[in-house]
Amino acid sequence: MGVPSDDAVVIQKGKVSGDPHVITVNCPDKTGLGCDICRIILEFGLYIAKGDISTDGRWCYIVLWVVPRSGSIIVRWSNLKNRLLSACPSCLVSFYLAQQPTCPPSSPVYLLKFFCLDRKGLLHDVTQVLCELELTIQRVKVTTTPDGRVLDLFFITDNMELLHTKQRQDETCEQLHAVLGELGISCELQLAGPEYEYNHGVSSLSPVVAEELFRSELSQKETRSQALSPDMTKLKKANVIIDNSLSPAHTLLQIHCVNHKGLLYDIMRTLKDCNMQIAYGRFSPNSRGYRDLDLFIQQKDGKKIVDPDKQSALCSRLKEEMLHPLRAIITDRGPDTELLVANPVELCGKGRPRVFYDVTLALKVLGICIFSAEIGRYSTADREWELYRFLLDEKCRFQLSNMVAREHIVDRVRRALMGW
Structure with a gap:
């Protein structure tokens, strides 16, 4: 079918430090193209300062002014351009074909498995490495053993489509060994097998917890936390x-x-x-x-x-x-304290980018260790959700059974997710 012209995406860097970069997309149109472009930009940790979109139904012209968010990972602008080009319909296909709903071929899923000694912030540091390498976390299963060791199973896909090569695999393991240091014990990377489908779902939620997490209206606690500032x-x-x-x-x-x-x-x-x-x-x-x-x-x-x-x-x-795109609550899971975070999945099957990154960063800043974590999908009557479950280590400066402490943790997590 051909590929989009290289001129379909142009990135003009700011003249001086702090100036926004201007991204221009000029290509055949398709329903949802604006969403796909915004999703990629969010995935790269960029903030859209302003934007203009124009289309006649056949051809579209999009201009976005973007800036990196403070504390974000380094943006590889050439890689961003390639990702945006991949979202553009081909310039060589007819308008009719461009308008047909298409399902992009799914990328192969790889299992990244590493075993190491635990420490505060470890899970976020690993997540940051994966983000910098442009590896998308599809599922995760993290377990801490009684002797303070961690077994992490990350099911990942490669946005650069190079993970089948030895060079890319070696680069991934080397970057992880660098962040783990002497804590690292072993690291393996291979194509995922049947265990990926086995980890697709999540363990059941009680009706009471599901009702609190997925309700449409904000609770009084959430409304209070959405004040622009404490004063x-x-x-x-x-x-x-x-x-x-x-x-x-x-x-x-x-x-x-x-x-x-x-x-x-x-x-x-x-x-x-x-x-x-x-x-x-x-x-x-x-x-x-x-x-x-x-x-x-x-x-x-x-x-x-x-x-x-x-x-x-x-x-x-x-x-x-706009008001309630992400859900976050803390509840009890048997004797343990569990943080639940959920976001709606697009009809095409994609979840929101960087949620795992933001949550683990917020918990790292709060000094809270994660005993175990998992990502899965959960279906309600009207939609599918991506559900993140974190069992929190009780050995932290917060009394996790205290309601005020729980509200503070949820508020910090929500603010990290919303960029407030």
Whole structure:
């Protein structure tokens, strides 16, 4: 089918340090392209300062101003360009073919297994190495033995599609040995077998825990934690207005909401899953913690959204995804304390990038060791979720049975995930 032209993606670096880099994408259009691009940018730890999107349904033109987030991993700009090119429809295929829903070929899954002595922050340090190597964690199973040793099973895919080569495998193990140092005992990397499917799901949740984790409305505790700062009473809000009077062919979505990491991705993901097509969009710069977004959209059949029920459903879904895109609670799992984090999976099967990285970083900063961890999928009545489970080590400066301490931990984790 051919590949996109190299000119389809252009990255213009900022003239001086601190200036945003400008990413321009100019290629055939497809439903959900904006979501795919925003997801890759989020995966590389970049923050979208502002953006413009324009398409005639056949060809699209996207301009995004991006900056690396403070404390983020080093951005390999050439690799970012290659990843963005891979998301663009081929310039050599017809418009008809470009519009057909396609499922990208799945990358082979590898099992990374290492055995080492435990220490605080170890899991995050390993996760950071994998992120820097552009290896995506699909599943993980981490277990701490009574003698203070850790057996980590990471099921990973390679965004560079090179993990089948000895050079790439050696590079991965060398980087891990470097971060583990004398704590490392063994490291193995091989194609995953039947054990990957065995670890696909998660152990069951009690109905009470599932209800608390997956409810649509924010609890009073979550609402309090969403204050912009401790000395402000104004809470985070999201307003969505639908207007059909300004365009004969498109519905205007006007969005005003609090800013968070991955905001544009969450909006684009929602529209993609709802089969909405964007004709034009403008993402305004951050203003006092809020962002404005104007989008001219159509339904998949090329018509405006005129049905009041469809309008109401879309507005409610967008508000939920902007205010509550990630879920986090602490609960009891037998005698242990468990942190649960969940995020919705796109209809194409992809979960949100860097969640495991952000959670392990927050726990490392708090000085909390992770006794065990696992990632799996969990299905509710209306969608599939990516579920992260962390059993927390009781030997930390927090009294984990204390409700105030638990709320503090959840708040720090949520703020790390949202970039606050």
